[in-house]
Amino acid sequence: DTAVSQTPKYLVTQMGNDKSIKCEQNLGHDTMYWYKQDSKKFLKIMFSYNNKELIINETVPNRFSPKSPDKAHLNLHINSLELGDSAVYFCASSPRTSGSRSGANVLTFGAGSRLTVL
Amino acid sequence: AQSVTQPDIHITVSEGASLELRCNYSYGATPYLFWYVQSPGQGLQLLLKYFSGDTLVQGIKGFEAEFKRSQSSFNLRKPSVHWSDAAEYFCAVGVYGGATNKLIFGTGTLLAVQP
Numbered sequence: 001d002t003a004v005s006q007t008p009k010y011l012v013t014q015m016g017n018d019k020s021i022k023c024e025q026n027l028g029h030d031t032m033y034w035y036k037q038d039s040k041k042f043l044k045i046m047f048s049y050n051n052k053e054l055i056i057n058e059t060v061p062n063r064f065s066p067k068s069p070d071k072a073h074l075n076l077h078i079n080s081l082e083l084g085d086s087a088v089y090f091c092a093s094s095p096r097t098s099g100s101r102s103g104a105n106v107l108t109f110g111a112g113s114r115l116t117v118l
Numbered sequence: 119a120q121s122v123t124q125p126d127i128h129i130t131v132s133e134g135a136s137l138e139l140r141c142n143y144s145y146g147a148t149p150y151l152f153w154y155v156q157s158p159g160q161g162l163q164l165l166l167k168y169f170s171g172d173t174l175v176q177g178i179k180g181f182e183a184e185f186k187r188s189q190s191s192f193n194l195r196k197p198s199v200h201w202s203d204a205a206e207y208f209c210a211v212g213v214y215g216g217a218t219n220k221l222i223f224g225t226g227t228l229l230a231v232q233p
Binding site: 004031033040041042043044045048056090092094105106107108109110111112 | 150152154156159160161162163164167206208212214219220221222223225226228
């Protein structure tokens with residue numbers, strides 16, 4: 001069983017379209033994240049959710065809307081896609097976001113979803 | 119501000135040779151440090167982490183890293199590289215702000231292995 005699974009793995013679409021990427025984790029973790037990896041391989045956090053509650057929103061355009069129906073799922077919806085949105089989007093999860101530091105920051109990543117906007 | 123610097127964008131080593139990938143961090147408190155590896159077309163896999171205690175940490179696949187507070191460094195090493203080690207390597211620092219925990223990544227080092 002894949003610990004953190006993302007779908008789709010590849011997504012090619014036209015500018016202006018709306019698309020979603022889904023993420024599910026079966027690790028029982030409380031916290032989930034979306035990271036964006038640009039064409040230069042730079043990884044930057046976009047959002048984090050803890051038990052369905054938005055914790056981090058790192059100055060991401062409001063065309064990006066994460067949704068967490070339960071703590072095992074964190075989906076990313078993108079409206080009005082632009083060329084600059086082309087990237088690999090990684091979902092990740094970690095045990096918890098507060099309290100003891102020892103487990104909170106060990107992230108488990110999904111395999112990534114490569115989005116290409118034409 | 120917290121940051122991670124990986125000075126080497128690209129490194130090529132011969133199979134069987136030793137490897138050291140450099141990582142420097144900037145963080146006001148005691149850092150939590152990580153090395154992740156990304157194979158082509160794959161997600162990121164945790165190689166090792168440093169939280170506290172012994173400054174030399176062992177990881178998977180024969181990798182180790184040494185935390186040096188005086189140099190703000192956390193370099194990754196392997197005594198003998200295998201062709202399967204060719205990948206992108208990312209150093210990261212864990213940042214805490216109450217409930218807002220996250221990883222800040224360096225820009226990565228691409229490792230190529232020559233036969």
